[in-house]
Amino acid sequence: MASLQEPWLLEKGNLKGSSKEIRHGRTAHNMSSSSLRKKSDLTLVSKVRYGMLRQFLTNLQEVILGTKLSVLFPAIPLAVVADCYGFGRPCVFALSLLGLTPLAERVSFLTEQIAYYTGPTVGGLLNATCGNATELIIAIFALGQYKIDVVKYSLLGSVLSNLLLVLGTSLFCGGIANLRKEQKYDRRQADVNSLLLLLALLCHSLPLLFRLTGASAAVTNDPTLQLSRASSIVMLITYLSYLVFQLFTHRQLFEAQEESEDDEDGLPEEAPVIGFWSGFIWLIGMTTVISLLSEYVVQTIEAASDSWGISVSFISIILLPIVGNAAEHAGAIIFAFKNKLDISLGVALGSATQISMFVVPLCVVVAWIMGINMDLNFNLLETGSLALSIIAVAFTLQDGTSHYMKGLVLLLLYIVIGTCFFVSKTPLNQVNITNSETEIAIDKIFRV
Amino acid sequence: MASLQEPLLLENGNLKGSSKEIRHGRTAQNMSSSSLRKKSDLTLLTKVRYGMLRQFLTNLQEVILGTKLSVLFPAIPFAVVADCYGFARPWVFSLSLLGLIPLAERVSFLTEQIAYYTGPTVGGLLNATCGNATELIIAIFALSQYKIDVVKYSLLGSVLSNLLLVLGTSLFCGGIANLREEQKYDRRQADVNSLLLLLALLCHSLPLLFRMAGASAAVKADPTLQLSRASSIIMLIAYLAYLLFQLFTHRQLFETQEESEDDEDGLSEEAPVIGFWSGFIWLVGMTAVISLLSEYVVQTIEDASDSWGISVSFISIILLPIVGNAAEHAGAIIFAFKNKLDISLGVALGSATQISMFVVPLCVVVAWIMGIKMDLNFNLLETGSLALTIIAVAFTLQDGTSHYMKGLVLLLLYIVIGACFFVSKTPPNQVNITNSGTKIPIDSILRA
Numbered sequence: 001m002a003s004l005q006e007p008w009l010l011e012k013g014n015l016k017g018s019s020k021e022i023r024h025g026r027t028a029h030n031m032s033s034s035s036l037r038k039k040s041d042l043t044l045v046s047k048v049r050y051g052m053l054r055q056f057l058t059n060l061q062e063v064i065l066g067t068k069l070s071v072l073f074p075a076i077p078l079a080v081v082a083d084c085y086g087f088g089r090p091c092v093f094a095l096s097l098l099g100l101t102p103l104a105e106r107v108s109f110l111t112e113q114i115a116y117y118t119g120p121t122v123g124g125l126l127n128a129t130c131g132n133a134t135e136l137i138i139a140i141f142a143l144g145q146y147k148i149d150v151v152k153y154s155l156l157g158s159v160l161s162n163l164l165l166v167l168g169t170s171l172f173c174g175g176i177a178n179l180r181k182e183q184k185y186d187r188r189q190a191d192v193n194s195l196l197l198l199l200a201l202l203c204h205s206l207p208l209l210f211r212l213t214g215a216s217a218a219v220t221n222d223p224t225l226q227l228s229r230a231s232s233i234v235m236l237i238t239y240l241s242y243l244v245f246q247l248f249t250h251r252q253l254f255e256a257q258e259e260s261e262d263d264e265d266g267l268p269e270e271a272p273v274i275g276f277w278s279g280f281i282w283l284i285g286m287t288t289v290i291s292l293l294s295e296y297v298v299q300t301i302e303a304a305s306d307s308w309g310i311s312v313s314f315i316s317i318i319l320l321p322i323v324g325n326a327a328e329h330a331g332a333i334i335f336a337f338k339n340k341l342d343i344s345l346g347v348a349l350g351s352a353t354q355i356s357m358f359v360v361p362l363c364v365v366v367a368w369i370m371g372i373n374m375d376l377n378f379n380l381l382e383t384g385s386l387a388l389s390i391i392a393v394a395f396t397l398q399d400g401t402s403h404y405m406k407g408l409v410l411l412l413l414y415i416v417i418g419t420c421f422f423v424s425k426t427p428l429n430q431v432n433i434t435n436s437e438t439e440i441a442i443d444k445i446f447r448v
Numbered sequence: 449m450a451s452l453q454e455p456l457l458l459e460n461g462n463l464k465g466s467s468k469e470i471r472h473g474r475t476a477q478n479m480s481s482s483s484l485r486k487k488s489d490l491t492l493l494t495k496v497r498y499g500m501l502r503q504f505l506t507n508l509q510e511v512i513l514g515t516k517l518s519v520l521f522p523a524i525p526f527a528v529v530a531d532c533y534g535f536a537r538p539w540v541f542s543l544s545l546l547g548l549i550p551l552a553e554r555v556s557f558l559t560e561q562i563a564y565y566t567g568p569t570v571g572g573l574l575n576a577t578c579g580n581a582t583e584l585i586i587a588i589f590a591l592s593q594y595k596i597d598v599v600k601y602s603l604l605g606s607v608l609s610n611l612l613l614v615l616g617t618s619l620f621c622g623g624i625a626n627l628r629e630e631q632k633y634d635r636r637q638a639d640v641n642s643l644l645l646l647l648a649l650l651c652h653s654l655p656l657l658f659r660m661a662g663a664s665a666a667v668k669a670d671p672t673l674q675l676s677r678a679s680s681i682i683m684l685i686a687y688l689a690y691l692l693f694q695l696f697t698h699r700q701l702f703e704t705q706e707e708s709e710d711d712e713d714g715l716s717e718e719a720p721v722i723g724f725w726s727g728f729i730w731l732v733g734m735t736a737v738i739s740l741l742s743e744y745v746v747q748t749i750e751d752a753s754d755s756w757g758i759s760v761s762f763i764s765i766i767l768l769p770i771v772g773n774a775a776e777h778a779g780a781i782i783f784a785f786k787n788k789l790d791i792s793l794g795v796a797l798g799s800a801t802q803i804s805m806f807v808v809p810l811c812v813v814v815a816w817i818m819g820i821k822m823d824l825n826f827n828l829l830e831t832g833s834l835a836l837t838i839i840a841v842a843f844t845l846q847d848g849t850s851h852y853m854k855g856l857v858l859l860l861l862y863i864v865i866g867a868c869f870f871v872s873k874t875p876p877n878q879v880n881i882t883n884s885g886t887k888i889p890i891d892s893i894l895r896a
Binding site: 179379380381384385388391392395396398399401403404405406408409412413415416417419420423424 | 660685690698
């Protein structure tokens with residue numbers, strides 16, 4: 001399969017070539033968000049006289065109004081206004097979260113548009129790196145403010161939400177909608193992702209175990225950090241080889257089967273709707289707005305937590321990822337309804353793999369460069385939840401079929417984990433203190 | 449498949465209808481215990497003159513002498529006598545245990561008899577709730593005497609014994625007996641059960657991790673309890689959905705294939721042997737006797753432990769479940785010998801799922817109503833054993849075939865876990881003290 005596609009790769013320049021070639025740049029991730037898009041009505045804009053202005057307005061309409069989520073765009077200026085005029089900080093937090101929802105979807109749309117011009121391979125790479133841009137930006141801003149717990153919690157929550165909530169809802173809805181049909185998918189793709197997630201789990205468990213077993217916290221602090229940094233580099237290398245595996249050598253595993261019923265799926269448009277440079281400029285603009293909102297979110301998260309009486313861990317693990325993944329989530333469910341589980345699985349598992357194997361180690365490396373001591377030790381409760389989620393998902397996807405009970409159990413797992421973080425009312429500032437206290441206590445017990 | 453059966457469901461009233469219809473009410477669990485039954489010889493009774501008396505005696509003979517285990521019935525009056533006349537309490541304990549063995553089998557027989565009159569769906573529900581009535585009654589009696597450790601241990605032991613001992617012996621014996629044949633089963637049923645067991649595992653692990661991580665035990669006790677209660681409600685919801693899945697939407701997964709060699713199996717009698725009301729009265733009576741014996745067992749367990757020098761945890765985790773599951777155990781092995789692994793798996797996994805997803809959360813809810821603080825935190829050693837057991841069993845049942853090595857490894861796992869609890873010689877009275885004792889040092893260390 002892969003060798004057959006190589007000649008195509010060589011003639012990248014020919015963009016108007018076969019539509020199949022262009023489609024290779026789209027991963028399941030992109031296809032899923034595209035289900036939320038709508039054709040914009042250009043009749044109004046065509047009445048505008050001046051050529052430049054008309055082109056600009058068309059462009060604007062394509063980008064801003066091209067999604068069903070665009071009703072949430074007004075939240076962005078409102079968040080800025082709320083921040084400038086000193087409204088309540090929980091209010092800023094909520095508005096910023098709402099504003100991030102359509103932005104996350106639009107970034108994925110723009111990446112896809114740019115991928116039309118760069119050819120499938122570079123497009124695939126772009127998707128692989130920008131697919132979870134929102135999570136990455138939030139994490140880096142939290143890092144910049146030394147809120148390492150928020151970084152860890154939000155990334156962990158994103159993995160959990162993809163693995164349990166997105167996958168669970170998709171399998172459940174797909175199972176209910178296709179009760180009498182067989183729901184099949186290619187389990188080889190799921191296997192690769194499970195394996196990578198198990199590697200990520202090991203990289204998270206070892207620093208935890210290292211700290212729990214060894215000597216006092218002061219002594220293990222430094223080796224834990226070194227171990228985490230080495231593990232992060234290994235994880236990044238693994239992610240690179242995963243990209244090579246996915247985009248070059250075993251491309252056929254990751255191609256969603258869409259040959260048969262292509263046109264009914266609302267994916268008929270194959271031509272790019274905006275130009276390369278305008279897409280690029282839009283992408284930069286979007287990223288800036290995301291950065292602004294992320295900064296608001298990170299700054300106000302503790303105030304929101306205080307005023308709502310909900311712990312920061314619950315907000316970062318449960319609420320933030322639900323917002324960040326809303327567009328992908330909706331897309332995955334829509335494809336599950338159509339009994340196209342391969343795409344749903346690609347979205348949920350691909351996203352989880354990307355966060356755990358790329359965003360998390362990248363954060364550790366960025367923190368290293370910034371001189372911040374961030375390790376991979378996500379405390380006991382969090383690592384335990386992650387371990388059981390990964391094992392449960394790996395077991396769920398062992399045979400290539402699905403039914404609604406599998407989705408329901410995954411959803412219930414998510415609810416149990418959510419409840420667990422909901423009842424743990426530890427304020428953020430005390431987390432570190434109590435952690436070190438337990439470590440000291442454990443140290444004492446071991447020495448006795 | 450399921451839609452084909454709907455017309456059959458509508459004609460529930462017609463009990464003499466197709467034998468296939470009636471058989472739907474029987475789960476694998478019932479079929480397995482029925483292998484211990486024998487046709488009673490009614491020649492003697494026909495000589496009795498009076499109609500009423502004859503009917504009563506027939507009834508009595510069917511119920512009391514209908515099983516090969518009826519040799520153990522005399523243990524029941526002996527246990528009562530031993531208790532009244534103040535014999536040594538270990539004697540009362542062992543006699544009560546012996547008496548419980550045939551009672552457990554008879555309850556399953558009576559449930560099945562009643563299921564003939566209520567139709568397949570209600571029958572299935574009855575089986576699903578009364579299948580482990582003995583365990584439930586023992587647990588509730590232990591709960592009312594505030595022996596929460598005994599409740600937790602006996603339920604955990606029941607799950608372990610079903611997953612490792614019953615399943616292991618069945619696969620081992622089946623593998624030896626059918627050495628040259630292929631031993632196949634439907635892995636989809638096993639998958640659903642494994643997934644539910646993983647959910648149960650998460651619900652047990654989170655309270656444990658929650659308590660180990662973070663602040664002092666005094667601060668954590670309340671959230672742990674809330675978490676356990678919320679998890680229990682979620683587990684009960686999951687069990688309800690599982691019943692729906694099993695009895696309505698995916699019935700074909702759980703139907704054992706018995707079309708071909710039906711008559712050789714000793715399952716030929718399809719007509720109920722006792723009436724609905726007499727069955728109901730018998731069931732109430734049996735339950736009363738089980739309650740009496742359970743009370744004896746719970747009262748005398750600590751004395752037995754003292755005088756035999758065996759820890760309460762070993763008695764509750766290993767001995768109690770072996771006794772409670774004896775009938776199902778024998779049945780599962782018999783069906784494994786006949787290379788009908790689907791039934792054996794249905795018994796072992798179905799029973800484990802039922803206890804962990806229904807009996808355990810029900811006990812937590814009952815304790816909540818009674819105002820007792822029972823959480824789902826089964827200490828480290830117990831939860832660790834449970835986790836490894838569930839993962840090992842899920843891996844064992846991944847492909848749809850079996851051989852004796854799989855069974856042997858499961859058996860050996862059980863022996864190792866048994867040895868582990870055998871060597872932990874914590875006397876019963878000190879269990880509570882040491883438990884709280886360890887918590888106090890940790891607290892004091894934390895405060896220091």
